[in-house]
Amino acid sequence: MSAKPKSRDEFAEYGALRYTRPVAGIVYGPNASRRLGNSLGVNLLGDGQKVCSFDCPYCDLGRTEMRLNRIKSDAPFPSLEAIDGALREGFRAAHQSVPKVDHIAVSGNGEPTLHPLFGDAVDLIVRARDAHLPGTPIVVFTNGASLDSRRVADALNKVDERFLKFDAGNDRVFKAINAPLARSSVSKILAGVRPLKDVVVQSFFVRGAVDNTQAPDIDDWMEVIGLIKPKAVHIHGMSRVPASNGLERCDEDTLYTIASRLERRTQIKSLVFP
Numbered sequence: 001m002s003a004k005p006k007s008r009d010e011f012a013e014y015g016a017l018r019y020t021r022p023v024a025g026i027v028y029g030p031n032a033s034r035r036l037g038n039s040l041g042v043n044l045l046g047d048g049q050k051v052c053s054f055d056c057p058y059c060d061l062g063r064t065e066m067r068l069n070r071i072k073s074d075a076p077f078p079s080l081e082a083i084d085g086a087l088r089e090g091f092r093a094a095h096q097s098v099p100k101v102d103h104i105a106v107s108g109n110g111e112p113t114l115h116p117l118f119g120d121a122v123d124l125i126v127r128a129r130d131a132h133l134p135g136t137p138i139v140v141f142t143n144g145a146s147l148d149s150r151r152v153a154d155a156l157n158k159v160d161e162r163f164l165k166f167d168a169g170n171d172r173v174f175k176a177i178n179a180p181l182a183r184s185s186v187s188k189i190l191a192g193v194r195p196l197k198d199v200v201v202q203s204f205f206v207r208g209a210v211d212n213t214q215a216p217d218i219d220d221w222m223e224v225i226g227l228i229k230p231k232a233v234h235i236h237g238m239s240r241v242p243a244s245n246g247l248e249r250c251d252e253d254t255l256y257t258i259a260s261r262l263e264r265r266t267q268i269k270s271l272v273f274p
């Protein structure tokens, strides 16, 4: 296909990108993950619809249709009873999995910390892990927008790893690349990171209709990463079909250049996932 893609389906063909569909169920997989090996997923956000506080144009789950003020009433959050039952059953079954489960990833159909009883859900996940998959690290993926809640931060500190999205070092790029649904800012998320034990930062870089790879913006991003002092940085290109049209994949050389500039400036090494 030579013309620029106009839909997500066309983009999959044009960009040779993988297509993600929202997951069904509370426990899913295990699936092979580039970073986490054989990864067992936990989805606290209900079936079939994305629930998130951001609307990142590169999101592989499509656009965020549900507004924040409708989430409490409209999102199909599973009850704690349903979560508990699914975890016991799913983790018990996964215990037999070959190859064995390397990580439990709390991610699913959007931003997991939006579950209104996220802290209780984390307690259930830790308990089920200890009973059925002892020693398996639990990773929560978060966009950081709920970190102003002490209860969310406390819950995140109970798991083994926190993967925090950070794609921008200034508010102009933050608004373009993450499109937060509520008023938010780089400094607000930075303040929310402080109570966390540690984080792995994951940063996506794209070009085209939205571009976060320009030199001054990379300088700002590096400054923020230096302040966070993450235990690791994962630099991603777009490998899946994005929510919005007009985006372009960032070439591998650019991603590796960003990684080496970051290391020179902050001595923080990163892994690149083109």
Ligand code: SF4
Binding pocket: 052, 053, 054, 055, 056, 058, 059, 060, 061, 064, 109, 110, 111, 143, 165, 178
């Ligand atoms: S934070 Fe994650 S789930 Fe939410 S819109 Fe961005 S990429 Fe998608």
